[in-house]
Amino acid sequence: MSLLKYYQKLDDAVAYLLSSTISEKKLLKQFFNNKEITFVDIGTNVGNYLDFLQKNFKIKKAYCFEPITELCDSLQKKYGNNIKIFNCALSNNKKKRKFYIYEIPSQSSFYKQKETYSSIQKVKKTINIKTDFFDRIFNSNLKIDFCKIDAQGEDFQILKGMSKNLKRGNIKLLKVEICFPGMHKNVVNSYLDILNYLNKLNYQLFSISKIKYKNNSILFLDAFFKKN
Numbered sequence: 001m002s003l004l005k006y007y008q009k010l011d012d013a014v015a016y017l018l019s020s021t022i023s024e025k026k027l028l029k030q031f032f033n034n035k036e037i038t039f040v041d042i043g044t045n046v047g048n049y050l051d052f053l054q055k056n057f058k059i060k061k062a063y064c065f066e067p068i069t070e071l072c073d074s075l076q077k078k079y080g081n082n083i084k085i086f087n088c089a090l091s092n093n094k095k096k097r098k099f100y101i102y103e104i105p106s107q108s109s110f111y112k113q114k115e116t117y118s119s120i121q122k123v124k125k126t127i128n129i130k131t132d133f134f135d136r137i138f139n140s141n142l143k144i145d146f147c148k149i150d151a152q153g154e155d156f157q158i159l160k161g162m163s164k165n166l167k168r169g170n171i172k173l174l175k176v177e178i179c180f181p182g183m184h185k186n187v188v189n190s191y192l193d194i195l196n197y198l199n200k201l202n203y204q205l206f207s208i209s210k211i212k213y214k215n216n217s218i219l220f221l222d223a224f225f226k227k228n
Contacts, residue, residue: 011064018131018195021211023055027160031173032145036060040138040171041152042090042158047075050083053146065090067129068105091131091154092161099129109152116214133161148175155179156189159197168202172205174225180218194223202228 036058041050044064060155062082067073069088085171089099101108103122113121128205138144144165148166149155156175165171178191195205204223 007068022207027207028057028146030228032057035145036224037145038143040144040147041065042148043152044071044075045150046071046077049148058116067099068101068108071105083225086137089129089131089154090134090151090158090161092133092157094132094136095131096128096130099127101125101127107150107152109184110175111153111187114182114185116183116219134158135162135164138165141168146169146173146175149170150177153179153184153187156194156197159194163201167202169227172227174198176223176225178223179222182217183219187221198225206228
């Protein structure tokens with residue numbers, strides 16, 4: 001076997017072994033290259049994902065949604081006027097709803113967790129918050145390159161609230177944290193509802209990352225959808 005063929009086989013073997021995970025940075029680089037992007041972050045929390053994007057990509061404009069007031073205040077101090085921050089939760093309508101703030105803020109949700117991990121299950125307090133919906137806020141033909149949704153079980157309702165923008169193809173790339181039945185209580189919609197809904201709107205699932213398991217069952221994963 002020639003040296004070149006040997007290295008080709010070795011390269012193929014390494015690529016196969018590493019194919020069970022993705023590099024999110026590489027995925028986004030392939031999608032956006034060096035383009036300036038307009039980004040919507042639904043469930044910003046402390047801004048870790050936005051920091052990742054700012055470090056690796058050119059951000060033209062960013063819109064962030066975070067329902068916890070204390071976190072919004074911190075985000076405002078951190079980013080100043082360069083980023084538009086909305087202190088509200090998105091869903092598919094405007095109303096007031098009960099919201100559970102957990103000791104670990106990233107787990108905060110409209111829904112209580114099932115018996116997952118005790119270290120992330122402690123509710124700090126319960127508050128009433130206002131919800132809004134995407135299509136009311138983005139009611140023009142604003143072109144959005146990338147939208148991330150991380151809403152702890154409310155993801156399908158948020159997608160329903162952005163139906164007009166999705167039908168117009170205003171959003172090029174979606175990253176949706178999809179929760180499975182083992183994660184939250186009283187969530188009536190499933191991952192299949194999300195997949196079928198986006199498929200009808202011509203958004204194709206093309207990659208997944210960060211799969212979390214409990215007792216060999218999937219709790220949640222991040223799914224990437226692109227407009228066909």
